[in-house]
Amino acid sequence: MRFDVLTLFPEMFPGYLGQSLLKLAIQRGIVETGLHNIRDWSRDKHHAVDDRPFGGGPGMLLKPEPVVECVEEVRSRCSPAGRLILLTPQGRRFDQRLAEEFALSQRLMLLCGRYEGFDQRVMDLLAPEEVSVGDYVLNGGEVAAMVIIDAVVRLIPGVLGDEQSSVEDSFSRGNRMLEHAQYTRPREYRGRSVPEVLLSGDHEQIARWREASRTERTESRRSDLLSAGQADSKTQAEPKTQETDSRGTKP
Template sequence: MKIDVLTLFPRMFDGPMGESIIGKAREKNLLELNVSNFRDFSDNKHQAVDDYPYGGGAGMLLKVQPVYDNLQKIAETSPGTKKRIVLLDPAGKRFDQTMAEEFSKEEHLVFICGHYEGYDERIRSFVTDEVSLGDYVLTGGELGAMVMIDATVRLLPEVLGNNVSAQTDSHSTGLLEHPQYTRPAVFKEMEVPAVLMNGNHKLIAEWQLKESLRRTYLRRPDMLEKIELTAEMLKMLEEIKQEASEQ
């Protein structure tokens, strides 16, 4: 996958995008990440990238010209590839696991990181997606872009050491992930559930499903409304509700 990022603060990406899973993906040539400063594309002698809004208003707006010219340069260096251009904006569609899975199937992603009060509206005509990390406002789009890149790249084949990990993550299955344990079996009188150590894979799978349902019901019941529950899951859910009422 190829990813380009347009930002005024390219050094913000040096650490997070060079370490851990993302760093290893780049080392293995599974990911090509390019970060450009669209200030370098300003046609103003002072390299200004913002200006006062027509009609008045608080703050400054990012100008259309530097962003457009930066996008044109990316198009010239990557001709013929389909690009999904993502504008980081608090008013955009909220990013989630489903969107990360969509992004992971793309050949070339481009993220535009905003700053100041907002964008010249004409910038929106050059993008395919307007996306927000959540219902809050950050000082710029850089942190949001890094989160989206991380969530996307880890889904690429061969990026994670165990590809099954991404398939069973919370939100990937529609449920929150079940509790997990490792050695020791007992720590300060807290014991690993016996079912996980009996070697019966059928019982283990049933326990994991029920505990995923339990965690989702208790923490994110809204998620249960978005998935189709099987008869087995409905039965487990009734048991969970009964058990919760008895506590």
């Protein structure tokens, strides 16, 4: 899978891309990345990419020419064109379900905003998918792009090594339960011991304990997930009825 990041600050990414599982995935050829400086497409002799908004208002806007032309050229360099994702607080909320959807793509282009955002013609001409990583405002889309890469890359086969790990994660594949409590060595630390059931070797008992731990954690920390899961189950269980015409007969 390939990630192309279009940004005014490509220098923010090398350190991030050189860490941990992502670094190994790149070295093994499972993941490819490209960093593209939007300023390289500026027509201004000083490489300016922003200007004041028409009609007045605070801040500066990213101009359409460098952004649109950057996207068009980067798109043309590799095949397939991939999905263009514009990071904005106004977009669709990013969640595990969307991460799983993105992981099925061969290529994602992540367009990072700055200042007060983009000239509307960027959206009109490029028709990107607008995505938000949460109901808050960041200084730019770079951190949001890292969030998306981080969430998506671990779902790509071969990246984690143990594929079952991502399946059992909270929120994965429709999972609406938080992950169970986990322990490692030492068996006792500051008066707190590992639950005996986890040392028993009885996999059936361990599975039951973990399920109870998941339920307790979800109820105490994110009860909204249980309510949402119950609503989904109810919707799926309700029988579908056929509409009738004005005479009360089925069409």
